[in-house]
Amino acid sequence: MGTVTRNKLETREVDATPYAASLIEGHRDFGYNLETALADIIDNAITAGARTVELIADTVADEPWIALADDGSGMTETELVEAMRLGSKNPTDEREAEDLGRFGLGLKSASFSQCRGLTVLTRQDDRTSCARWDLDRVAKRNDWSLELIDNPELVTGHDLLPETGTVVIWEKLDRLSGGYAHDRAKRAEHMNSELSHAEHHLRLVFHRFLEGAKPRLKLSLNGRPLKPIDPMATSHAATQKDPEEILRLRQGDVLIRCHTLPHHKRMSREEWEETGGPEGHLKSQGLYVYREKRLIIAGGWLGLARQTELTKLCRIAVDIPNTMDAEWKIDVKKASAQLPPVVRERLKKVVERFVGTSKRTYRSRGQKLVDETRFPIWNRVQKDGQIVFRPNLEHPVFRTYAEQLPEDLREGFERCLRIVGSGLPIETLHAELVGNAEAVTADETSANDLEELVYSLAVTLMENGVPSDALSDTLQSNPFLRVRWEAAAPILEDFLRTRIS
Ligand SMILES: Nc1ncnc2c1ncn2[C@@H]1O[C@H](COP(=O)(O)OP(=O)(O)OP(=O)(O)O)[C@@H](O)[C@H]1O
Ligand SMILES: [Mg+2]
Incomplete structure (x- = not known):
């Protein structure tokens, strides 16, 4: 057997530390929008045990800003520096059972997706610490040095800081100006509309935290409490x-x-x-x-x-x-x-x-709605595996009228009804019903038409052996009349009165 020679790779090492300026800019585009970014900051507050999160947005200031203040555990200065580090935790590390974080990135990438100035103020055991990433400064210096601020009382949002807790402040909101950087009114309008979109998202995403007599979390936007939106409508009796x-x-x-x-x-x-x-x-x-x-x-x-x-x-x-x-x-x-x-x-x-x-x-x-109705206006007919809706020519209103017509006109009348049936705009209905079914309704009926309908149906039903005291129930099994019953009921009463007298 020959000898096996293993070639060992010869290696050298060079420094390939990422460029701070470009890497940090890259963290702006993970695909967050305002709502997912805010939710990510709130995740951190919940993980830190917060019971209250206040979201404050000043959209009309010369330099608009957004702050999220929580009464969670707060951080020491060392913890704050770790928190500000990109990739502060490893996604493969085990997390506490209720930890909402995963990557050690959220605070930074969510914030940078919306702003170029991220300041975090935090207080624990009566000590306040404050740190800031200013992307313009990073771009200039191209290094990872974080600014610590020693006079935090001058920082915007300082008055929101509770006894123990954290305030995340976003400034230089370049991504939220909607292209109206120089038009204050339009810029504020744009930001407010983005915020109201985000509000719906937050009410939905955190609904389980916001629910109940003693909610786990109180969340407010500019002082207004946000109510939960339960997508399962769990508390609705009919769910x-x-x-x-x-x-x-x-x-x-x-x-x-x-x-x-x-x-x-x-x-x-x-x-x-x-x-x-x-x-x-x-x-x-x-x-x-x-x-x-x-x-x-x-x-x-x-x-x-x-x-x-x-x-x-x-x-x-x-x-x-x-x-x-x-x-x-x-x-x-x-x-x-x-x-x-x-x-x-x-x-x-x-x-x-x-x-x-x-x-x-x-x-x-x-x-069922069609089949169980006596004398429906439309019949549902199954034909060659397809379903067809046809006007019911036997309906008392149509029949009574047809019977009054001379033979030649009667045929024409029935033809008209059949044409209405085959002209049913199925495709348009389909298109309208998809996504917007609640908005599609039947046309209104005039009082005269309704009277004609109730009278001829009542007469026919009685001729067919339906007793007068069962007329009301039978008529209400007709979906058309059921939805108009308020108007139809007095007509039936009138009918019964004239019949009996
Ligand atoms: N409001 C806060 N209160 C206390 N500690 C916080 C707060 N926000 C962040 N931290 C600390 O900073 C760390 C980094 O937060 P970051 O959101 O960047 O990452 P993460 O939550 O660990 O993971 P993910 O990237 O999935 O969000 C957190 O793990 C936490 O220790
Ligand atoms: Mg996080």
């Missing part, structure tokens, strides 16, 4: 909650719970709009993934189903612990994650079953 399922995995338990939101008619307009969010209910159906009670994914089926009109009230809460971060590929912004394969398989079954049942209930409800 359907399936039993919780537990998926036991090596790294911890995943909890899965399917919810069906109440129909929009059973919710107040405010509730409906809040749970639907800016994108509406169609886009908000799907999975809601919580990491340590903090919402990280709000809606969408992550490729497990399609968002359809029939399933728009379906929402599944999925709870994961922070021990699964690597498997779920939790990103720095805590705004995205990917399903690990074992969870995906199991969840796929849950989603298919849930979505399937929901579609069936929806369909059969629609079918």
Whole structure:
């Protein structure tokens, strides 16, 4: 056997420390926006045990600023310096069970995504410490030296600092000026609209912390308390909650719970709009993934189903612990994650079953509404595997009128009705119903038409053996009349009075 010679690589070392100026600028573009950036700072406050977080924004000042003050544990100066370091913690380190952080980056990258001046003021055991990153200074010096400020009482936001706690201040808000750097009014308007968007996000993302008689967290924006938005509408009596399922995995338990939101008619307009969010209910159906009670994914089926009109009230809460971060590929912004394969398989079954049942209930409800009605105006007809809606020529209103017409005109009248039926604008309806179903309604009926309808239906029903005291119930089984019952009821009373007298 020949000898095996191992060639050892000959190496030299040179210094390749990253350039501070370019690396820190790169931290501005992790893809945060105002809402995810604010949420990241609030995560830190929650992890530090804060019970109150005050978000203050001065949008009209010469130099607008945003501050987040919390009454959490605060930091010593050494801890503050560590906190300001980029990559202060390693993502592979084990975290406390309720820690919302992962990378040791959030404070810096979230802040730099919005501003060029990040100051952190913190107080613990009566000692106040203050440190600042000013990106313009880093750009000039191109090194990692952090400024410590020895007279913090002069810093904007100092008066927000509690006995123990931390204030994060963002200045030089270049990314929030909306391109109106020199137009103060427009700039303020833009910032305020961004803030109101962010407000909805924060109320949603932290809803589990904000809920209950004794909430874990009080959050306010410029002094106004923010109320939680529960995307599962858990406390609404009409929300359907399936039993919780537990998926036991090596790294911890995943909890899965399917919810069906109440129909929009059973919710107040405010509730409906809040749970639907800016994108509406169609886009908000799907999975809601919580990491340590903090919402990280709000809606969408992550490729497990399609968002359809029939399933728009379906929402599944999925709870994961922070021990699964690597498997779920939790990103720095805590705004995205990917399903690990074992969870995906199991969840796929849950989603298919849930979505399937929901579609069936929806369909059969629609079918029932038409089928159970005596004398519907439209008939639902199944033909060659397709569903057709046809005006019901046997409807008493149509029949009574047709019978009064001479033979030749009667045929023409029925033809007109058939043409109305085959001219039903299915595609337009479809397009309108997707995403905006609540806004599509039937046309109004005049008082005369309604009277004609109630009279001829009542006469026919009685001719068909329906007793007069059952007329009201029978007429109300007609969806058309049910929604107009307030107007229809006096007409029926009138009819009965004239009949009996
Ligand atoms: N409001 C605060 N109160 C007390 N300590 C804080 C506060 N904000 C940050 N810290 C400390 O600073 C550290 C760094 O925060 P940073 O947000 O950069 O990283 P992280 O929260 O550890 O992880 P991630 O990158 O996932 O957010 C935290 O781990 C924490 O120790
Ligand atoms: Mg953090």
